[in-house]
Amino acid sequence: MEAPLSSQLFLHSIFGYRGVVLFPWQARLYDRDVASAAPEKAENPAGHGSKEVKGKTHTYYQVLIDARDCPHISQRSQTEAVTFLANHDDSRALYAIPAPPFVARETLRAWQEKNHPWLELSDVHRETTENIRVTVIPFYMGMREAQNSHVYWWRYCIRLENLDSDVVQLRERHWRIFSLSGTLETVRGRGVVGREPVLSKEQPAFQYSSHVSLQASSGHMWGTFRFERPDGSHFDVRIPPFSLESNKDEKTPPSGLHW
Secondary structure, three states: OOOOOOOOEEEOOOOOOEEEEEEEEEEEEEEOOOOOOOOOOOOOOOOOOOOOOOOEEEEEEEEEEOHHHHHHHOOOEOOOOOEEEOOOOOOOOEEEOOOOOOOOOHHHHHHHHHHHHHHOOOEEEEEEEOOEEEEEEEEEEEEEEEOOEEEEEEEEEEEEEEOOOOOEEEEEEEEEEEEOOOOEEEEEEEOEOOEOOEEOOOOOEEEEEEEEEEOOOEEEEEEEEEEEOOOOOEEEEEEEEEEEEOOOOOOOOOOOOOO
16 A cells, blocks of 8 residues: 555544544654564663664654544544644743644645644654553654753653453553653653543554653653553553654754744
């Protein structure tokens, strides 16, 4: 099958929504479920896991979802828009651009051209534990100055997929966040983005986005999700370690969008 082109319509195979392709790009996929013939050690300051992986290039897409389908996928995937860093003189650290039912106009093409660097991914990380596959895609958002220091921001998208027929529910998250400045932060909490999604045969996937900031230009994140089975037993699913790289020499933060 040929790769979809810009403006091509599609039906998502996992979440079932209709949409249109904005643009494709190439990204490195680090899949810890596939043995590599020429292994390369994944970056991991805390020695999380023992597998060695080598990135392979795959095609990914930035898309617009048909707004009519949003109510039907709200339990399986976030449908809010992409977040950006605010202007230097804006009191808000982050802001979101909503995703209305766009039509093909020059304003959309101009928006796409201006913000393409902030939508583009470079690495994808994937690992399966107990038939639960976790895929992580980090995005660098830019740097802001705060209290005479630099604060670097990333957005990361996480997809959880149940590859089995058994029903499981996500109960807790446990993150470890390492900064190049030498700090190691531990974050624990109930669920993700205020929810404890159930993964079943009928609805096997859930996807969400969140953000992290560091006072250093790079770092790492890794951790586990704790799931519960119907009988009350629990098991931990590994979140593959992934790098937070600033790419500060390749692009500069945007000054905000003007409509």
